[in-house]
Amino acid sequence: MDATVAPPATRPGRSLHSNPALTTRRGTRPRPWGPAASGQANAVRCELSRRPEPRLVLRAAADAQQGGGGGEAAGAGRRKRLAVFVSGGGSNFRAIHEAALGGEVHGDVVVLVTDKPGCGGAEHARSNDIPVVVFPKLKNAPEGVSVPELLDTLREHQVDIVLLAGYLKLIPAELIREYPRSILNIHPSLLPAFGGKGYYGLKVHKAVIASGARYSGPTVHFVDEHYDTGKTLAQRVVPVFADDTPELLAARVLHEEHQVYVEAVAALCEDRILWREDGVPLIQSRLNPDVYL
Ligand SMILES: Nc1nc2c(c(=O)[nH]1)N[C@@H](CN(C=O)c1ccc(C(=O)N[C@@H](CCC(=O)O)C(=O)O)cc1)CN2
Numbered sequence: 001m002d003a004t005v006a007p008p009a010t011r012p013g014r015s016l017h018s019n020p021a022l023t024t025r026r027g028t029r030p031r032p033w034g035p036a037a038s039g040q041a042n043a044v045r046c047e048l049s050r051r052p053e054p055r056l057v058l059r060a061a062a063d064a065q066q067g068g069g070g071g072e073a074a075g076a077g078r079r080k081r082l083a084v085f086v087s088g089g090g091s092n093f094r095a096i097h098e099a100a101l102g103g104e105v106h107g108d109v110v111v112l113v114t115d116k117p118g119c120g121g122a123e124h125a126r127s128n129d130i131p132v133v134v135f136p137k138l139k140n141a142p143e144g145v146s147v148p149e150l151l152d153t154l155r156e157h158q159v160d161i162v163l164l165a166g167y168l169k170l171i172p173a174e175l176i177r178e179y180p181r182s183i184l185n186i187h188p189s190l191l192p193a194f195g196g197k198g199y200y201g202l203k204v205h206k207a208v209i210a211s212g213a214r215y216s217g218p219t220v221h222f223v224d225e226h227y228d229t230g231k232t233l234a235q236r237v238v239p240v241f242a243d244d245t246p247e248l249l250a251a252r253v254l255h256e257e258h259q260v261y262v263e264a265v266a267a268l269c270e271d272r273i274l275w276r277e278d279g280v281p282l283i284q285s286r287l288n289p290d291v292y293l
């Protein structure tokens, strides 16, 4: 499918989602977020600035000669088979698993991969009869599999989509090639800021606070050969407060992670990811196919 979408002016009757340029209204002093506010549901008052929509030339993943979601209409197609990679507690894994069981995600977690077989994510998998595979093979995890063995295991489970959820090892290029435009990661900062080697867990939030940034939030991105350099698919924004600790900020970001990752995974499972001409992936709204997020 190659849908060229012209600006609204020439397309009466259909409106595209305007990219909101969040600006405070002239003369309005931005109000503080959250607890510092006067108890109202405060946010910076914004107005949508309607700019002429850029011409969107969109292609479904299949049409872009890539793997990943096919070209079926949104919501069509069989349930996707998911592999989730974790290294820690696995709260994002659990959010995705619960969304799959509850019907929000049109897929099923069929295998859990971890470098830490005793971690919370692996425990959750075992208690839900989801097979656990250890990767990579390490001194303290001799039961780990090699890259070819991992690929064979994912094929045996007929995995369609790979989801990294707090996994702390570099995904090898062989896996990237096997699953083009079908591997997602959740990172706890607004990439490209505060990403790359050494940026994981509380280290990310410590760096954000030390930088003086006033906003942070999670990024869902496609995975390429390097840490955190793949194409951004979705983000959420949270405030950073003056008295924040890394733990407080981590909890605020994690809450948003659980929602934005489930939304992104749901879109990938329903083939609602379209690729803009310049290579940026967009989520097609489930409610209105003319809206791209
Ligand atoms: N090929 C890719 N592999 C992985 C990606 C990716 O984008 N491409 N994302 C990471 C997840 N991640 C950030 O989101 C990330 C994880 C770990 C590190 C890191 O510096 N790791 C340390 C080792 C830490 C440990 O073993 O305890 C390191 O490599 O020295 C950075 C970013 C998952 N894989």
Ligand SMILES: NCC(=O)N[C@@H]1O[C@H](COP(=O)([O-])[O-])[C@@H](O)[C@H]1O
Pocket (backbone or CB within 6 Å): 086, 087, 088, 089, 090, 091, 092, 093, 121, 165, 166, 167, 186, 187, 188, 199, 200, 201, 204, 254, 257
């Ligand atoms: N750079 C990778 C990274 O820092 N990932 C982060 O690890 C945490 C895992 O939590 P979870 O195990 O509860 O999902 C999450 O905050 C995730 O964004």
